[in-house]
Amino acid sequence: MSTDEPAGRGPAAPADGTVLSCAGVRKRFGSTEVLAGFDLAVAEHEVVVLIGASGSGKSTLLRCVNLLEEVDDGTIHLDGEHITDPRINPDRVRQRIGLVFQSYNLFPHLSVLDNVTLAPRRVHRIVRAAAEERAMTWLSRVGLADKAKEYPDRLSGGQQQRVAIVRALVNSPRLLLLDEVTSALDPELVGEVLTMVRDLKSDGMTMLLATHEMGFAKQVADRVCFLSEGRILEQGTPAEVLGDPQQPRTRQFLQRIIESGRL
């Protein structure tokens, strides 16, 4: 992967091109420790895929990075800026991170176009015409230009999820977080979302994904991380982790996935 480009924006991007770095991140819900001292660095243009059983902390990590959850300990840096500092304005951080949810979470009372332009207009203060032009460029790129005036409930799951990804992308995020974006989709609709993520990868978008879809991991990941008990147990290229896992627990997990026919 190429890490030689200067960082696009954001204060004081570190020279080594690290976009995101998590160090010793802990998060507990009640008595269960979901993240137990989690360490991870994501370089610019890198696509990192998190895999692991339900409850292994994948989604929690993404929510912590987007500051939707508060960490109990440890630090997270975005472009070298300490974003888990309580004095920081979380809205400003979130403006630089895109997050796409498993259940799309489009706004049902707004048309596709209004869903996509809400943040550009209200947060980034772009005038309506410019925001809509930009949104339409993205929508036509993913083949949804004719759906711009529709409301989300008239769209298929795959279309809704692609709109949700566009909604995150129009804000030109430094980092895109994808949380199980295909899990709610019928199998025949997974492909269209997968294609879109692959295209983003070739654009050089820095991404951190949580997924159960091993096909996803194989096709887009630069690095696959297997999470267990709130930590990365094993990581490497998709070939290494998925093809030749070293840890017994990784093998066990992949075995179960193969049995359920998802690999």
Place this chain on the structure above:
Amino acid sequence: MTGTAAAPAPSEVQRGRLAYRRRQTVKSVLVAAGSTVALGLILTVAITGAPGFDRVRESFFDPKVAAETLPDILVGLWLNIRLLVCCTIGALILGLLIAVLRTLRGPVFFPFRALAIGYTYSFRGAPLIIVLYVLTLGVPGLRLAGTPSVVVLGGIALVITYGAYMAEVFRAGIESVHPSQRAAARSLGLSYRQSMRFVVLPQAVRRVTPPLLNDVVSMQKDVGLISLAGPIDAIRAAQIGVAEHYNFTPYIVAGALFVLMAIPLIAVTDWVTLRSARRQSADGAA
């Protein structure tokens, strides 16, 4: 269900079914007509045959008295209508404001939250008549300069009483919006206030429109209570007519006018409720 016209000719079985259903429909129409006539007859006989019926008809349904008092009552009704419009707007704004105040977090907002909770607790419990008396009789008693008229004070009593109910309806609507919607809004960088304004409130208000309209229907008749404080509205005008003619007909006239006034409002409420129910079931099916 009725679109069998252009389709291929129905089979023997289907024709049999249609014929059976037609016979059933005719039968149920006849039964309904019969039972309606029977009930009407029983009620008519029971009421007109009552020993005091002639006396009641004279003192409650005198067409001459009705015609004489109608103009005054209509003039009074105009006050009720204006009051209803102003109070509805006032109560909706107050209710929304209180509901939003109750959702605010952070230590700075503690007094506002406390005030909002105290308000919804007290004014949902306080009888409207008491609030009305306190405001229309008590406040002018303070003899402060610039005290508004009794009509305005009565309107304020209605607004703060109904505002408390509407605040709770709005709050229920706000809480019914799934947290993932707020998370999605915040993840885009919208502030708490922006997520509330552009994402949560529009959905909440749509959902609670039917119950809110129901509160408006309820308020439309309570607007008449302002007569207790003195202003000449429809009910007060009727009361004057009753005293002048020694006859209760004006009350019936005023009552009928209130019912007439409510019918369009109730029809709109039913229509909106039906529409939103249909939309929700369509969402569920999608």
